[in-house]
Amino acid sequence: MAHLLTPGPTALAQHMIRMRLALMRNSLRGDDAANLYTGVSLGVLLAFGTIAVAVLWPAYLPHTLAVWFSGWIFGPILFGGGSEALRPEYFSMLPATPGRIAAALLAGAFAGPAPAVNLIALLSLPVYGWRFGPAGVLIGLGAAVTTLITMVMVSRVIVALIGLFVRSRATAAAVGIAIGTAIALCSNGWAPFVALGGTDTAAWSQVLVRALPSGWGVAAIEAPWPLALAILVAGAGVIALLLAAWAVLLSRRVVSAARGGMPTRRGAPRPFPAASGARITAVKELRAWWRDLVRIQLLALALSYAIVTPLLLVTIDSWIMVPFAGLIAIVMAAASSANLYGADGTALWLTLMTPGAERADVRGRQLAWLVVVGPAAVVLSLAGTLVSGQAWAWPWVLGLLPALLGGAAGLIVLLGVTSLVPGTDPHKRGGNPLSTGADETAETSVAWLVLIAVPATALPTAGAILLHPWAGIATGVLTGALSAWGLGRIAHRRLENHGIDLLNLMKHGPAPQADKPTTADLPIQHRIGVTISYLIAWLPLFPQGLVPMVMKIVGIEDRGWFLALHLPPVWQWPTIIFMIALGLLMYGYAILIPMRLGSSSSAATS
Amino acid sequence: MPTHREPALRTIGLRKAFGDHLAVDDIHLTVPAGSFYGLVGPNGAGKTTTLAMAVGLLRPDAGSAEIFGVDVWRDTVQAKGLIGVLPDGNAMPERLTGREVLTYLGLLRGLPPAVVAERTDELLQILELDSAERSLVIEYSTGMRKKIGLAVALLHAPRLLVLDEPFEAVDPVSAATIRTILRRFAANGGSVIISSHVMALVEQLCDHVGVISDGRVVAAGTLADVRGAGTLEDAFVDLVGARAGGTEGLAWLTS
Numbered sequence: 001m002a003h004l005l006t007p008g009p010t011a012l013a014q015h016m017i018r019m020r021l022a023l024m025r026n027s028l029r030g031d032d033a034a035n036l037y038t039g040v041s042l043g044v045l046l047a048f049g050t051i052a053v054a055v056l057w058p059a060y061l062p063h064t065l066a067v068w069f070s071g072w073i074f075g076p077i078l079f080g081g082g083s084e085a086l087r088p089e090y091f092s093m094l095p096a097t098p099g100r101i102a103a104a105l106l107a108g109a110f111a112g113p114a115p116a117v118n119l120i121a122l123l124s125l126p127v128y129g130w131r132f133g134p135a136g137v138l139i140g141l142g143a144a145v146t147t148l149i150t151m152v153m154v155s156r157v158i159v160a161l162i163g164l165f166v167r168s169r170a171t172a173a174a175v176g177i178a179i180g181t182a183i184a185l186c187s188n189g190w191a192p193f194v195a196l197g198g199t200d201t202a203a204w205s206q207v208l209v210r211a212l213p214s215g216w217g218v219a220a221i222e223a224p225w226p227l228a229l230a231i232l233v234a235g236a237g238v239i240a241l242l243l244a245a246w247a248v249l250l251s252r253r254v255v256s257a258a259r260g261g262m263p264t265r266r267g268a269p270r271p272f273p274a275a276s277g278a279r280i281t282a283v284k285e286l287r288a289w290w291r292d293l294v295r296i297q298l299l300a301l302a303l304s305y306a307i308v309t310p311l312l313l314v315t316i317d318s319w320i321m322v323p324f325a326g327l328i329a330i331v332m333a334a335a336s337s338a339n340l341y342g343a344d345g346t347a348l349w350l351t352l353m354t355p356g357a358e359r360a361d362v363r364g365r366q367l368a369w370l371v372v373v374g375p376a377a378v379v380l381s382l383a384g385t386l387v388s389g390q391a392w393a394w395p396w397v398l399g400l401l402p403a404l405l406g407g408a409a410g411l412i413v414l415l416g417v418t419s420l421v422p423g424t425d426p427h428k429r430g431g432n433p434l435s436t437g438a439d440e441t442a443e444t445s446v447a448w449l450v451l452i453a454v455p456a457t458a459l460p461t462a463g464a465i466l467l468h469p470w471a472g473i474a475t476g477v478l479t480g481a482l483s484a485w486g487l488g489r490i491a492h493r494r495l496e497n498h499g500i501d502l503l504n505l506m507k508h509g510p511a512p513q514a515d516k517p518t519t520a521d522l523p524i525q526h527r528i529g530v531t532i533s534y535l536i537a538w539l540p541l542f543p544q545g546l547v548p549m550v551m552k553i554v555g556i557e558d559r560g561w562f563l564a565l566h567l568p569p570v571w572q573w574p575t576i577i578f579m580i581a582l583g584l585l586m587y588g589y590a591i592l593i594p595m596r597l598g599s600s601s602s603a604a605t606s
Numbered sequence: 607m608p609t610h611r612e613p614a615l616r617t618i619g620l621r622k623a624f625g626d627h628l629a630v631d632d633i634h635l636t637v638p639a640g641s642f643y644g645l646v647g648p649n650g651a652g653k654t655t656t657l658a659m660a661v662g663l664l665r666p667d668a669g670s671a672e673i674f675g676v677d678v679w680r681d682t683v684q685a686k687g688l689i690g691v692l693p694d695g696n697a698m699p700e701r702l703t704g705r706e707v708l709t710y711l712g713l714l715r716g717l718p719p720a721v722v723a724e725r726t727d728e729l730l731q732i733l734e735l736d737s738a739e740r741s742l743v744i745e746y747s748t749g750m751r752k753k754i755g756l757a758v759a760l761l762h763a764p765r766l767l768v769l770d771e772p773f774e775a776v777d778p779v780s781a782a783t784i785r786t787i788l789r790r791f792a793a794n795g796g797s798v799i800i801s802s803h804v805m806a807l808v809e810q811l812c813d814h815v816g817v818i819s820d821g822r823v824v825a826a827g828t829l830a831d832v833r834g835a836g837t838l839e840d841a842f843v844d845l846v847g848a849r850a851g852g853t854e855g856l857a858w859l860t861s
Binding site for chain 1: 661663684686689691697700702706709710711714716739742744758
């Protein structure tokens, strides 16, 4: 009667690829399509850049490929593996072995834009191999394929590991600390390298980038051909091992119930205190902070970044940033709390259906955020300033601390209701406990907005400190309180008037004729421009502008990769100022253009 | 001031389109005060959209809604005080336990702590949620989610209950409990609107029925008027112009 139809491995893989492409076709409407085109054009640009590196600066090819590799590792952690279009759960009832399903899912994973773009970048390997003759090109081609599969596999295995093992506060915090440290290394990782000593480091790093899976191709091309073949075979072996590991992880993930990012608990919780209004919302929020692995991970990320960044500079005996660890923590924690309302999903309906609850909700969230972040920021600031012995920093730290805390507490609720990024409702999320299902590009741009806007709220305080060191404290307390109160007031007014629209944005997606201008409405060339600006504006502003400025002021001799410090002294300050201006300009463009075009287009249609 | 002579709920020309799809097209409904009203219709008929607009959770493209004469979109706060709502598929404060959700919402509404504690205890016990004292709402089953949603709707003793599919995924014992609670509520002067697919249930509980199909009201009135001589199910199939399928095709399954 019943036929047991098990498709062969090739057929199964073909089905997965077709399904993946069908999913992509169906999601390519409006916003998502524009996001995809922006992402792909940016990726292709970077891929050709990589090929250019292979031609012009071949010595840096393994470094460049290491950057692509780190993208595959950190992308899914930072963005919660959102690209997992084909969920293993869909296929758990197929009568096939886990290994066969894993292989087919892998084939499906390649049917997307990211691997295709990465393959273009990896064509830099045969281009590099050209220097070593036809054999080099051949080995390069083989290595391009194995490297691509290895990178995608490593990425999948990491997503699977997170899905299975991030089930407790400790593991969530560990992931957060790993990412925070990695980001800190990206911005200030040069310092320990400088500390370890000039040219030796270069030789050492050459070996390191070839030892990474991304560098095996380069190593194979440079090696004599028997060794080259051995490296390629070893690469294939690693792929087989990763595939086997992935199959095991997948089969375990499918049978272990996902708990939506919930740590385990013992015993019944303490009863709620008999409070009301904002205080009762704050109590609810504090429990949510403690019981949500996503929030714990993001908090750990913010704190570890704030601690590691200044400590990296200590390796070159520069204590200048240590007093400011607490202030960095405030800004980072605000950036990771920018989507508070989006992360809670449609639970907003309860606030909207309770008469007059909007104000309590906004104020409660502010209060809870201050209770979570405030003490850590105060302790880090006081301890950092004391330990570093930088007595000049006291007025800055004491003035900016209340200004930033208040500004952040005001901005997170304001942006939470004005720039909400819809995610998946918590109880409907998939097997990845660190994913909220929100659009990563949109979430990242809101986070960038916070990173710029929160320090901006402290500008009056900075001005006051320059006028008189101790005037800053009064100004800081005053502007902090004003920002928290005023921005919070705008937020709860907006929640009262537009709460329904936010709820339906989360329930049904954006309305077809949106009143609110968004980046999505921009012409494609501006969208690409805005995205590129968000992605690379930090480069001129921070490492090429502010860092060399600080180094020149403090008198650090090492020139590192800071363009300005390599130029004749007369050009150094103009270059630094140009870089800072360029970074600010790019941020200004990225923030203002969407507002301007958005308002003019909505004015035209209304 | 709202009086008992005003209908518990009146919708006037409600209309809502999602993109090109017209989900609700000119819906007029009147739910008399003190009635137990059943809103029925096929999947995708517009029941959930209508109820969401009626209680103020979805802004209509056109039309208005009144609760005991209070305009939902003009006197929002006053209208919200009169109703208890169980929407379909919305999230809750997921990382609280059932007891914490009720305590939080009761205190947020400004009820005295002692009253909140007493009502929370009773609701959890009657709806048999007290055994899951340590579970967070995110860990609840679909049926338990319905029950905690119902408890939230009842907590502040509203005058009108608007319940979207209250019996979906609820086990038979709990369903009987919920039916009893709702009957007692209606018998003591409360008004109830439920939406459902289950005709037998609506027939058993409701005294008034509205039938929605393709975003329009195709019949409304007392149960006796709508169903006529036959069963509600027969009347429903006639009204929505549907034909029960399943007799053709699928030869491979039955051979």
